[in-house]
Amino acid sequence: MTSSGETADAFGEIVDLHQRSVYRYLIRCTGNSDDAQELFQETFLRAYRAYADLPTDANRRAWLFRIATNLVKNYIRGRQRYRKIFVADGPIPSSKVHPTTPEQTFHSQEIAQLLLNAIGALPFRQRTALIQRQLEGLAYREIAANLDCSEDSARAHVYQALKKLRAYWQRVTTGEERRCHANPKA
Amino acid sequence: MPTQKRNTLACGFAEDDIIAEALGENSQLIRQKVRSHLTACPDCTQRLEQYKQVHFQLRSLPAPETGLAAARRALDRQLTHLTADARPRLVLSIWNSPVGPLRIGTTDRGVALVEFVSPDDPDSGARRLREKFAQFSFEQAEGNEGHTALTRKLEAYLNGSRQALDWALDDVLMRSDFQRQVLRAAREIPYGSLTTYLGLAERIDQPKAVRAVAQALRYNPLPIRIPCHRIVGSNGSLTGYAGNKIALKRDILAVEGIPTVPSRSGFAIAQDQLYVGRQAERIFCRPHCEDAKGIRAGNRLFIASRTRAEAIGYAPCGVCRPDRRPLHMETEPSLF
Numbered sequence: 001m002t003s004s005g006e007t008a009d010a011f012g013e014i015v016d017l018h019q020r021s022v023y024r025y026l027i028r029c030t031g032n033s034d035d036a037q038e039l040f041q042e043t044f045l046r047a048y049r050a051y052a053d054l055p056t057d058a059n060r061r062a063w064l065f066r067i068a069t070n071l072v073k074n075y076i077r078g079r080q081r082y083r084k085i086f087v088a089d090g091p092i093p094s095s096k097v098h099p100t101t102p103e104q105t106f107h108s109q110e111i112a113q114l115l116l117n118a119i120g121a122l123p124f125r126q127r128t129a130l131i132q133r134q135l136e137g138l139a140y141r142e143i144a145a146n147l148d149c150s151e152d153s154a155r156a157h158v159y160q161a162l163k164k165l166r167a168y169w170q171r172v173t174t175g176e177e178r179r180c181h182a183n184p185k186a
Numbered sequence: 187m188p189t190q191k192r193n194t195l196a197c198g199f200a201e202d203d204i205i206a207e208a209l210g211e212n213s214q215l216i217r218q219k220v221r222s223h224l225t226a227c228p229d230c231t232q233r234l235e236q237y238k239q240v241h242f243q244l245r246s247l248p249a250p251e252t253g254l255a256a257a258r259r260a261l262d263r264q265l266t267h268l269t270a271d272a273r274p275r276l277v278l279s280i281w282n283s284p285v286g287p288l289r290i291g292t293t294d295r296g297v298a299l300v301e302f303v304s305p306d307d308p309d310s311g312a313r314r315l316r317e318k319f320a321q322f323s324f325e326q327a328e329g330n331e332g333h334t335a336l337t338r339k340l341e342a343y344l345n346g347s348r349q350a351l352d353w354a355l356d357d358v359l360m361r362s363d364f365q366r367q368v369l370r371a372a373r374e375i376p377y378g379s380l381t382t383y384l385g386l387a388e389r390i391d392q393p394k395a396v397r398a399v400a401q402a403l404r405y406n407p408l409p410i411r412i413p414c415h416r417i418v419g420s421n422g423s424l425t426g427y428a429g430n431k432i433a434l435k436r437d438i439l440a441v442e443g444i445p446t447v448p449s450r451s452g453f454a455i456a457q458d459q460l461y462v463g464r465q466a467e468r469i470f471c472r473p474h475c476e477d478a479k480g481i482r483a484g485n486r487l488f489i490a491s492r493t494r495a496e497a498i499g500y501a502p503c504g505v506c507r508p509d510r511r512p513l514h515m516e517t518e519p520s521l522f
Contacts, residue, residue, distance in 0.1 A: 015261070023254045033253035040257040045264060112247055115240075134244045159205050165240045166233070173236075 011051050015044055018064050021136055025065065028131050029072045031120045039075060043068045062142040069128050069146045076124045111172070118168045122161050125149075129157035130165075197227050204230055208237030274358070276322040278312065279330055281337040284344050285437055290333055291315075293322075296354030297336060300408050302428050319359065340410065346441050349377040351411050359407040368402035375416040378442045378494035379463065379487045380455060382420045388484025400425070415439055420483065422454040443490035455488060459513055463487035463500050470495040472513065475506035 022043060027036035046067050054063065119127055125147055132138040132146065133154075144154040193201050206212045207220045224231045278291045280303055289311055291299030303311055316324055327333060342348035360366050371389045375381050381389070387399045403414040409428055415438045419425040424446065427435035432452045439446060445456040461470045462478040465485050470492075471478040478486075489495045492502075492512055502509035 011265070015258070019254065019258060020249075020251065023251065023257060024249050027250050027253070028247075033250070037253050037257035037260070040254075041261045041264060044261050045268070048265060048268065111243055115243055115247060130244075134241070135247060159202055162205055162237065162240060163201065165244075166236050169236055169240050169243075 011048055014047070014051075014060055014064075018061055019044075021061065022064050022068055025131060025136055026068055026072070028116070028119065028135060029068075029128060030075060031116060035075065039068065039071045042071055046071075059142070062138065062145065065132060065136070065138065065142070066146040069132075072128055073124055076127075114168075114172055115165070118165055119161075122164060125157045126161035126164070129154055130161035133158045134162075195230065195233075197223075197229060199223050199227065199230055201233075204234050205237055208234055208241050273321060273323040275325055276315075276319065277325045277327045277330060277333070278315075279326070279328050279333045281333070281340070283337070283340065285434055288337075288340075290336060291359075292332065292336075293356045293358060295356040295358075297411060298356040298359050298407065300410055302409070302431060302434065343410070344438075344441055353411055355408060355411065361402075361405060364398065365402040365405065368399050369406060369408075369412050369414075372403065372406075372414055372417060373412055375413055375487070376494070376498045377413075378444065378490040379498070380416050380418055380439075380444060380460070380489075381487055382483050383417055383425075384420050385483035385486060386417055388482060393484070404428075410438065416442075418455055422457050423449055423451050424453045424455070425451075443494065444488075445490075457488070460488040460490065461492070461495055461508055461513065463489045463495060463498075468500050469503050470500040470508060471503040472506040472508050472511065475503055477503055477505045 019040075023036060023040050026039045026043070027033055030036050030039065043064060047064055050067075054060075119130065122130065129143050129147060132143045133140070138146075140151045140154045140158075143158075144151045147154060147157070149157075195201050195204075203212065203216055203220050207217065212220065220234075224234065274293055276291050276293055276298065278289060278299075281288050281290060285302075287303040287305060289299065289301040289303050290297065291301075299315075301311055312324075336353055339348060339351055339353065343351055357366055357369075360369065367390055368386065371386055374389070375386075383396050383400045383403075384393065386403075387393050387396045390399070392399070403417055404426060406412055406414045409415070415427060415435050424432050424435050424439075426432065436446045436453045439455070445459045446453045447456045448454075458473055460473060462473060462475065462481075463470045463486065464478060464481055465487055469477075470489055489498075489500070491514075492508060495502075495508075
């Protein structure tokens, strides 16, 4: 039997190890840091309560993403009920990838914002599956566990999301969407 | 209009294979199939290029960490709260009382511990507590305001100016429900009065459990506040207190006005100088009154003075008339 002090120490290490990826995931799922902060705390508090029952060989990162994903599900449902519009808050930090063409130099921040908007418009499963796979590099098997579906379904969610993003990308690169984005009421 | 199968493009090729190609998830076989199709299909070539760009852009999205530090701080606060909550706190302090150093321990609910500290090794008790009560998180709090308020009352009790210690109690350190029952009964023995171990056993309707009663009192976690010093042997001997601190028991009894005399086994109460209270009738007698002879131990109280007897609502006996022939001249402090 471990004392609660030891549990707290071991759990502290888990937080240290995974806080960045969990926070990143949440901020991408919610699109704003206020909600991400709230869900971040809730994720780890739930994890803390369940930690004692977690098998020692469990994949802790996947487990945390599963908890976070469930919270995102409730979050998105709550937002949809009020028909809130997804808008990322604050300026997006500049891309860590060095742009290679003049066009990218000019647009990289705008592109990031457009992509985030597009991700925010995706339904829950497609959104979380896409972020987990493309941005956080989880295996389809792990995504399937997080979303309570088969691996094939998990892959289908990611591909479906990508199809929408490609269509969106096409409109952006032809200039259509940028005009709309600049003047949403048009 | 020809119906298209889902995921099948106008050219008849599966779109998922194009996506998988862009993500690098295709098997060798499918990869070859895709490449041979692309040589003939400019639409799909463009489509693959777009998927690759989306894939690249997604991978290059900045990793926002604004707010992470604040979220972590808030989480740590909550976790600290949670882990502290998981174990009840026992706040300890030591007070150098007129009868020697005392350790006082409080929980959120009240005082749970009063302990006589050995002056030679003041830390041994604290060590033993930590080992014995691992379910608590211990805090040392010398000069804690709450504790100061407690010791002020205790000081007033020990110098005789206060009779009731109205501390809120927490019985969490008591060992069993039997001990709780015994100590509850002990609390009913009024200030300046005594009963015997047998008397207390009879009061809880377990006249044969005299020794168990004595053990329960020996391990009283709240001495003084729960007046186990008001219980003595059937022959009037002070027997034990907090192990072997009989002199301490004598001193505390002296505070309450109970006279003691040296005896073979140490000290005994001076029975000749104590009134005998008959609890059921609420009457007090002189020590050798015929009416007080042969009453049950559970019905008998030794009372220090007429003042004390009258304070608890006892009337003087009509046979021995302790009101006309008092045992000793009682002087009120106000007369000085």
